[in-house]
Each structure stands twice: as structure tokens, then as C-alpha cells.
Amino acid sequence: MNRKFFAIAVILCTVFLASSTIFTVNAQASYEVWVCMAEDGEIRIIDSSTNEVVSVITLTMGTFPWRIDFTPDGLYAYVVCRDTDNVVVIDTGTLGEITSIDVGLKPHGIRITPDGEYAYVSNRNDDTVSVIQTSTNTVVDTINVGDEPMSVDITPDGAYAYVCLRYGAAVDVIRISDNTVVDTVSVGVGPWGVAITPDGQYAYVSCADDDTVTVIRISDNTVVDTIAVGDYPHGLAVSPDGEWVYVPNNDSYDVSIIRTSDNTVIATVPITDEGWEIAITPDSAYAYVTNGDHTGEEGVEVFDISTQTIIKTINLGTGTYGPRGIAIGPAIAPVGGEILPVNKLQLVAPYLLVFAIAVAGTAGILLKKRIP
Numbered sequence: 520m521n522r523k524f525f526a527i528a529v530i531l532c533t534v535f536l537a538s539s540t541i542f543t544v545n546a547q548a549s550y551e552v553w554v555c556m557a558e559d560g561e562i563r564i565i566d567s568s569t570n571e572v573v574s575v576i577t578l579t580m581g582t583f584p585w586r587i588d589f590t591p592d593g594l595y596a597y598v599v600c601r602d603t604d605n606v607v608v609i610d611t612g613t614l615g616e617i618t619s620i621d622v623g624l625k626p627h628g629i630r631i632t633p634d635g636e637y638a639y640v641s642n643r644n645d646d647t648v649s650v651i652q653t654s655t656n657t658v659v660d661t662i663n664v665g666d667e668p669m670s671v672d673i674t675p676d677g678a679y680a681y682v683c684l685r686y687g688a689a690v691d692v693i694r695i696s697d698n699t700v701v702d703t704v705s706v707g708v709g710p711w712g713v714a715i716t717p718d719g720q721y722a723y724v725s726c727a728d729d730d731t732v733t734v735i736r737i738s739d740n741t742v743v744d745t746i747a748v749g750d751y752p753h754g755l756a757v758s759p760d761g762e763w764v765y766v767p768n769n770d771s772y773d774v775s776i777i778r779t780s781d782n783t784v785i786a787t788v789p790i791t792d793e794g795w796e797i798a799i800t801p802d803s804a805y806a807y808v809t810n811g812d813h814t815g816e817e818g819v820e821v822f823d824i825s826t827q828t829i830i831k832t833i834n835l836g837t838g839t840y841g842p843r844g845i846a847i848g849p850a851i852a853p854v855g856g857e858i859l860p861v862n863k864l865q866l867v868a869p870y871l872l873v874f875a876i877a878v879a880g881t882a883g884i885l886l887k888k889r890i891p
Contacts, residue, residue: 550800551611551848552807553596554819555584556841562587562598562609563835563842565807566851567800570821570831580619581607586628586670586796586844590653591635593849597651599626599640606640608656611849618656622649628670632695633677639693641668641682648682650698660698664691670712670754674737675719681735683710683724690724692740702740706733712754712796716779717761723777725752725766732766732775734782744782748775754796758824760803765822767794767808774808774820776827786827790820798845799824809842817841 549568556563560582564574578584581600589596589611596609604624608617623642631638631653638651641664648668650660665687673680673695680693683706690710692702707726715722715737722735730752734744749768752775757764764777767790774794776786792810799806803824811817819842821831835842 548802548850550850552798553587553846553848554809554835554842555587555598555844556835557583557585557601557843558841560584564848565819565833567805568851570833572835574614576609576614578607578616580616581605584844585626587846588629588631588638589846589848590631591633595653596848597629597631597638599629599844601625601627606638606651620651620656620658622658623647623661627668630671630673630680632673633675639671639673639680641671643667643669648680648693662693662698662700664700665689665703669710672713672715672722674715675717681713681715681722683713685709685711690722690735704735704740704742706735706742707731707745711752714755714757714764716757717759723755723757723764725755727751727753727769732764732777746777746782746784748784749773749787753794756797756799756806758799758803759801762803763824765797765799765806765808767797767810769793769795774822788822788827788829790829791818791832795843796845798847800847807845809845811841819845
């Protein structure tokens with residue numbers, strides 16, 4: 520085969536891979552939205568394409584599930600169970616419980632490191648953070664922190680964990696390389712939730728007792744802004760594109776939407792009941808907010824981020840302490856095709872190249888026969 524036809528083969532292969540990459544980006548995936556039903560002792564799974572409950576997991580290894588996080592590969596869910604002081608690990612494929620891991624007293628928050636190797640669990644009643652090694656599902660370290668640690672988030676580079684201290688009016692910063700508290704940042708009163716921007720530049724902290732969100736610049740752990748929001752803000756989330764922060768306000772029955780470019784509240788949207796926690800889909804298209812005030816009308820509000828409006832309220836049942844923690848789980852392939860991640864494309868690339876060479880070679884032979 521001459522150079523001309525080899526070049527054609529390479530071009531064909533490149534075009535095919537590029538089109539596959541475009542399919543990966545533009546495919547309208549739906550996601551599993553996992554909701555902790557605390558009093559019911561269940562996890563209810565919503566399909567984001569229909570916003571209907573498609574599966575229910577009844578926990579047997581722990582009670583009062585409060586928060587949840589997933590390994591980066593989406594294979595396992597780690598569920599914090601407040602009243603049994605443990606974390607339950609669930610296989611997301613089979614939806615079966617794998618193991619239970621004892622942690623500190625009244626665990627509240629959890630975040631898994633970007634490399635998937637460790638889970639950091641904040642324990643409210645003994646002022647510690649438990650570090651779980653996910654390969655063995657054992658606690659390998661216990662870190663003493665300030666007064667009543669609530670939520671925890673981890674910088675995108677996996678270097679630091681930020682832990683809210685509800686009665687300390689501060690955030691402790693843990694260096695993950697040696698699990699040492701290296702800084703304590705004073706924030707508003709009653710910090711409840713923390714969320715770090717995708718670029719790792721800022722941490723947003725909801726402060727329930729003074730109705731504000733504190734903005735910490737991560738490079739030097741300096742407070743650079745304080746934003747007034749609704750009454751008694753709880754969990755919060757930054758959209759994956761970094762443009763918005765959604766803050767459910769527990770006592771004012773609404774959600775404050777902050778534009779991160781200037782830290783301005785651009786909308787306050789009423790919701791059905793007390794707002795608790797929130798999760799945003801990886802494509803930054805939808806936000807899911809748990810709400811309920813023990814009236815038997817607990818549910819999840821679904822926001823369309825493009826319009827900043829509620830498009831559906833999902834009723835999840837009559838649990839006394841209904842939905843609390845919420846997280847976006849594995850993606851579901853769209854109807855009519857599979858979502859191919861980059862690593863799969865890399866696996867099939869050599870075969871595509873061989874195919875393209877064969878096609879180009881055949882085309883070359885046919886052209887030679889046709890040209891006198």
C-alpha cells in the first residue's frame with residue numbers, strides 16, 4: 520500500500536473516532552439519582568430521564584441513612600448510617616449490600632477522594648473524621664477535628680479535605696497526604712454544608728445560623744465573600760460547569776441560586792417543604808433538592824438549570840424523616856445506543872485503524888483497476 524492510501528486510512532480512522540467522541544459528548548444520558556430515606560431505612564433510586572422511582576434498596580446493615588457518595592468508577596455507593604455509626608457499601612450493579620464499616624459517633628458527611636482510594640467521613644458526636652481505605656473497606660486513620668463536624672468536601676486534585684464545624688463556626692482543612700489539620704478558617708455561624716468549585720479555587724460554605732454562604736479562596740484559605748441567602752441554609756452544591764451554586768434553605772422553604780462569577784443571588788425559588796440536600800447532574804442540566812418537614816409529603820424538587828425553574832416535584836412517601844442525602848449515581852445509556860467513555864474508545868481504536876486500512880486498500884485496488 521502506498522503512502523497515499525495509508526494517509527486515507529488514517530484520515531478515515533480519525534474521522535470515525537472523532538465522530539464517536541462527539542457521540543459521547545452529545546448523547547443525552549440519564550442518571551441514577553440516589554436518595555437517602557432516613558426514617559424508612561431505604562435508598563430510593565430515581566431515573567432522571569423519567570423522574571420516577573425505579574428501584575428501592577432496603578438497608579439491613581445500617582439505620583437512618585443520611586448521606587451518600589460514589590466511587591469515581593460508579594461501581595460502589597458508600598452510605599452513611601447515622602444511628603448505627605457505620606457506613607454501608609452497596610454494589611451499584613446488583614444493588615446489594617457488600618459490607619458495613621464502623622466509624623465514629625453519629626456520622627454525617629462523606630466524600631470519596633478523586634482517585635477513589637479513600638472515603639472521608641465526618642462524625643458529629645465525637646469530633647473526628649474517619650478515613651476509609653476503599654480497597655479493603657477498613658478505617659485506616661481517625662483525625663481529630665473541631666466542634667461537631669458536619670459536611671466534608673475534597674479539592675479536585677485530592678490534596679485537601681474541607682470539613683464544616685457546626686459549633687466551631689469554622690472549617691478545618693485536612694492535608695490528605697498525611698491526614699493532618701493544617702488550617703482552620705473562621706466562617707459564619709453554624710456551618711452545615713461545603714462545596715468546592717470544579718476548578719478547585721473556591722469553597723462555598725452554608726452557614727445555617729446566620730443565613731449566609733461564606734466563600735473561601737482555597738489558595739490561601741482566606742474568606743473573600745459572604746452572601747446573604749434564605750433562612751437556615753443546609754446542604755449546597757456547585758454545578759459541574761462551575762457557574763452556579765444551589766442552596767436549599769430549610770426554614771424559608773426555598774432555594775437560593777448564586778451566580779459564581781460575581782457571587783450574586785440571581786433567584787430565590789420556592790419549594791414545597793424544608794430544603795435539605797442537593798445534587799446536580801454531571802451535565803449541569805438538572806438539580807435535585809430533597810425536602811420535607813415531617814408532614815408525610817416529603818419529596819424531591821427537580822430544577823431545570825437552563826431556566827432556573829422547578830419542572831417536577833417527586834413524591835417519595837410518608838417517612839417521618841423523609842429524604843435527606845442525595846447524590847447522582849451511574850449514568851444510564853440513552854435509548855438506542857451505549858455511552859462510550861474515552862477508555863473504551865481507546866480500546867477499540869487499533870481495530871478501527873486496521874479496518875480503515877483495509878477499506879482504503881480495497882478502494883485503492885478498485886481505483887487502479889478503473890483508471891487506464
